[in-house]
Structures are given as structure tokens and as C-alpha cells.
Amino acid sequence: MTMLEFDHLRVEINGRPILRDVTLSVAAGEAVGLVGESGSGKSMTVKSVLRLLPPGARATGTVRFGDTDVHTLDGAGLRRMRSQDVAMVFQDPRATVNPVRTIGDFLTEVLRDQGVSRSDARTRAAGLLADVGVDHVARRLRQRPHELSGGLLQRVVIAAALATSPKLILADEPTTALDVTTQEEVVAILNERRREHGSALLFISHDLELAAAVCDRIAVMYAGEIVEILPADRLHEDARHPYTQALLRSRPGTVAPGERLATVPGSPQSAFDAPAGCVFADRCPQAAGLCRDVRPALLPIDSGLAACHLLPRETPSVA
């Protein structure tokens, strides 16, 4: 069953495209990783689910959550979706949690708003904290964010996200602001708990390996478009899009120590001035004439989907 579906989503801010064409679905209980360079539109895609777009933004196409078109929700419906069905974990826990209020306030706030009594909310918050591996729970509930480490605070944020057993969790680079040693732990906890709650996960990362470890499928974004979608366990074998392949080549660990790391030539493309044809054409080492003029469609190849003219197609259908 499809939990979340983007269908030709396009977002413009004051006429400048930020997202050009995003078509992607997340099934119930499934984890999908959204990877790409900074500015490729990953965050904007995720934010559009909760209609958290910046002022002046205009979205076309549809974002469907369950049976509802998110763009048609009224205020109350949108609030219900935000508070019960979809939870978001942001990049920097320090910025996400109100610095002057207690951890307990943060965890119980949404529950209280839904009519749960103070003592019940308190008990549930304590349980949630214990579940994500936070110790001294009673004391933590009385503490404020500045008294907790970043890793601990992100666990608190994850606990808050799980509070209402949401159907979908949106995680926007949840480990980027943490130090390397706590990153793995935090991701493991997020993934474990969301499996228990049966929540689907849309996981943004610019770390391909991390995304592949956590998710069932990987979607690669470039300049506001999804250029390839493939199963996480086939990432290395089945990556067919030149951009995905370039990304895979530019990871540390692909070369012997001391050698220069491969990079993707050129600089990241913004969705605004992307070429008329394939968005990656300007940086693609294999780009041909067709690539610059005609937009490639996202078509099945091997175990996944890729948008590239250069791939052999069984039925060559170019729009």
C-alpha cells in the first residue's frame, strides 16, 4: 500500500524552480533514502509533504498522503496530519528544540494538545525516552536542551517523533549535526524504533552508504529532479545513471589511501538554470546531443528506474 506519493511535483519560489519534477512513492513501512548534493532539492521535497514551504512558494503536481491530496487539506486537516500521522526529524536538534523549555515540555506538548492528561503524557514521554536509550529519564524530563549533548538531544527529537506512532517519519539529515561516533547509534535507534511502530521513513542524506544501510530503496536527486531509483542492496551493482555512478566513485574508500579522491567534475547544478534536456548534461562525461535537448524519462532498467538517454532500453521510448 502506498503511504506517500509524489506525482510530478514541481515547486517554484517567485517563479524560480526549486523542484522540477519529483515522482516518487513510499510504501507503508518502507524506508526510502533520498540522496543528492546540497541544493538538489531533497529538503524541499520533504518539506512539501507537510506544506512547510517558504513564503512565495508555489507547488504544482500532487503530493498524496494515504488517500488525501496534501495540497487540498484545510487548516485543521493539515494540523491533524502534522501532529498525528507524519513526524519530522530535523537536521540540528539544538535548533529544533525550544532552548528555554524543558525536555518534558517538548515531549508532552503534542500529546497534551491531543487531549492526553498531564500525568499520562508524562508517563508516555518517560517510556519513549527509555525506548530510544536515554538514561536518568526522570531527570532528563526536567532538563533543558543546553544541558544535553547533541546525540542525546537528537534521541529526544526521535522520541518526540515517535510519540504519536506516526505512519510516516520524515528525517532531514538527522545525523549531520552530530559527531561521527554518535551518528550510527542515532540512525540505528531511529530505524529500529520506526520499524517497531510500523512507520514508513523518508530519509534524506548526502551519505550514500548511510542511506543504503538504513533504507530499502534509494532515490538519487539532482537539480530538483529524481534521476534514479533503485533497491538499496543493489546500489553498487545496479547504479546506471552517470550521476549516481559518479557519486559512488567519489566516496572515500574507493581509492587507496594517499591517492586523490575522484570527484564529480563541474559544480552542482541549480534547478533554476538547469539545461533544457537532461539536468546532468553539463557535467556528464558521456553526454550526447540528445541529452542537451530532450528530457529523459524515468524508465525501468534492471532492478530500478533511471532517467538517462544513454542506457539501453528494451523499448526505446523517448518523450
Add this chain to the structure above:
Amino acid sequence: MIWFVARKLGGMLATVAVASVVIFGALYLAPGDPASILAGGHEVTPATMAAIRAQYHLDDPFWVQYGHWLGGLLTGDPGTSMVLKEPVTTLISSRIGTTALLVAYASVVILVIGVVSGVLAGAAGKVVDGALTVVTTILMAAPAFVAAILLIWIFATKLSWFPVFGSGEGFGDRIHHLTLPALALSGGYLAYVSRITRTEVRAELAADHVAAARARGLPRLAVLRRHVLRNAAPPILAVSGVTVAGLFAGTAVAEQAFGVSGLGSLLVQSAARQDLVVVQVLSLLLVAAFLVVNMLVDVLNAVLDPRLLTERTA
């Protein structure tokens, strides 16, 4: 927390001590011979003059004079007015109620209208914001005495809603009498508090934790109250504190303009007739009032944002 308050209290006492030296020193150095003022401007015999100088310790060295003065202050006897020949304590106690009421009245006006208009300007959209910016700009530009003249002209002369002179008897009547002075006094400060509130509310509205609170589906008003106003409160409070503390000095203009008999007008009149004893005590009292209000705000802020307790320990 106890340490925090103790530290603040210590700092406050030290400031008052320094202020007392500065105030006493400044008036000690001021031109004019106190003895001739004490003599009432009459020609007196050198013997009488010498007696006056001895009575007021005017020939002692500076620190001895300061010691006498400080000793008098601490024992609750700051001396007798050099011109009115009344004990300073009597002069002050008969006026302090009026001034305190005026300051309290103006503070309420400043805080309520200033904060509410600031929140509206920050959160209610461009039209409201624009209109309020125009109003606050005018208020900021108008000095208290200009505001006083305008208020008298409109509300006292034209509309006759409020009396133009005096302090009134009984609480209701005093409030009635003090309305125009309080408005004249609050104008500029009100605009200032409103502007600061607007800026702080704007900054908090743009904060990530507010976006996160919205993403969690909390109602608009709850977000505004618990995440925007709650977080904007400390800086607003700090500015309001300084503003209210500054009102004690501001009363001089408002009381004088409306013929209200309070500490402010007493200070102005005493300074005009070189009544040093009164000026010294009143100046110190104003400094102390300023510091007390500031300290209360600091402590209140630390309660609102406990991070302040740890930040300044170094």
C-alpha cells in the same frame, strides 16, 4: 540561583556606593557656596557664617563631609532642606506616593500597549506592521514635553476629559489626575518597547524551533504563546526593565509640565534653588530605584531562561 541573586545584589550595592561618591562629589565641586544659600541670600555677619559652616561641616575635608552625609543617610536622617528648612525625609515621604503611582501607571501603559502592539506588528502581517511603524516613529520622535503640551491641548483644553493640573485626592481621583502625565511620560518609551518587541517576535518567528513546532501540528496560538512569546520575553523584559527604571528620572519633565507634586518636580525645583541636600538624596534615590528595577528584571530573566545562570559564572 541563590548565588546568582547574591552576586547581583553585591553588584548593586557596589554601584550604589560608587554612585553616592559621584553624586556627592559632583555637587561638592559645583559652583556656589552652600553657606550663602543656607543664609538665605541675606548679608550676615562673619560669625553667623562661621557658625553655619561649622553646623554643616562645610570646612571639613571632602571625605569627612562625605562620611557625615553617608552616616546620616544610613541612620535614616539625610538632613534638612537648605531652602525649605524641612527634613528631607518629610519632603520625600509626602511626594513619593504620587511619583510611585505615576511610574507604575506609565509602566503599565508602556508594557501593555508596547508589548501588545509589538506582537501585533511582528505577527499580524504587513498592513498592521506598517501602520504601527508609522505610529511608533511619531511617538519616538516626540519628546515628553511636546507630548505633554499636545495632550493638555487636546484632552484638557478642548475635550476637558482630564484635569490639567495637580495630583488629586484619593486613588480614583489621583489616577484621573495622573492619566495625562502618564501618557506624556510613556510615549517615547512605549514606542521603543513596541519596536523591540516587534523585532524579537520577528526573530523568533523565523527560528528553526518555531518551524519545528509548526511541523508538529501545534495550533497557531499555542506556537505563538509557547514558542514565540515565551522565547522573545527575556530581551523584551530586559528592555522594559531599563525603560521602567528610566521612568523615575523621566518623571521630572512630566510632573513639572502637569504641576504634579512628586519627586521629579521636587528634584527640578530643588536643583533650581541650589538645595544641594535635597538634590543629593533624590539623585541617589533615583539611582537606587533604577538599580532595584534592573535587578528584579535580571532575576526574572534568569527564571525565564536558566541558561543565564550558567553563562556569567566565569
